[in-house]
Amino acid sequence: MSTIATHARFRSLMSRFVTGVTVIAVASEDRQPGVVAMTASAVCPVSLDPLLLLFCVRNESSFLPYLQQSQIFSVNILSSSQDAVSRYYGGQAHHGTEGTWKLKAASAPVLDGANATFVCHVANLQRLGDHHVVVGEVVGMHSIDPPAPALVYAAGQYLGVELVGRPGTQASA
Incomplete structure (x- = not known):
């Protein structure tokens, strides 16, 4: 089989794996x-103690140098109404919509409307x-x-999936 x-x-077989979408x-x-x-x-989550998650980024990505410089990032789990935001940051800006961000000094941007x-x-x-x-230690939620x-x-x-809220889940700012 050729490379x-x-x-x-x-890629074709991995596309059968249903995943959530983040920015x-x-x-x-x-x-x-x-x-x-x-x-x-x-x-994906890695550890509860300490709180760790991971993601992967292409070596040629224009995002990577910014991440290396900043050392702080946000993982924003998208809601079903944000497929255009996913397209925008997924390299299809002409088919997408830029997100609205909350910016705080010395922190990572938080995407408005993310789940x-x-x-x-x-x-x-x-x-x-x-x-x-990239393994990140969670410092805020x-x-x-x-x-x-x-x-x-x-x-x-893209598909939308209804989530059932768990009792005791609380919003934070």
């Missing part, structure tokens, strides 16, 4: 509106193959409650 065929088959963002003074962001569907946001400090950044694996339907992605399509 190109293997890559294409791998990962860092603050940047040299970009308007002060935010550099990317869409990511490969985000949940995790603010993280970079705990580990490791190059593996054609990506960097925000949510909308009750949660809106979630935005999910599978086989090249």
Whole structure:
């Protein structure tokens, strides 16, 4: 099997894995509106003690140098109404809509309308193959409650999934 065929088959089969959709963002003074962001569907929790999560970013991504410089980022879990925001930060700006951001000094941008946001400090950044694996330590959490339907992605399509709120879930600012 050729390398190109293997890559294409791998991508095709991985598209069968249903994932949530996030926008990962860092603050940047040299970009308007002060935010550099990317869409990511490969985000997962790593640890509860300490609170850690991870995501991957392509080595050639224009986002990576900003992340390396900032060392603080947000992971914004999108609601089903934010598919255009996902497209905008996923490299399809002409088919998308820029998000509205809440900016606080010495913190990461928080996407307005996201179901949940995790603010993280970079705990580990490791190059593996054609990506960097980023492990972030969670230092802040925000949510909308009750949660809106979630935005999910599978086989090249966005879908909305209704979430059932858990008793005791509380919003934070």
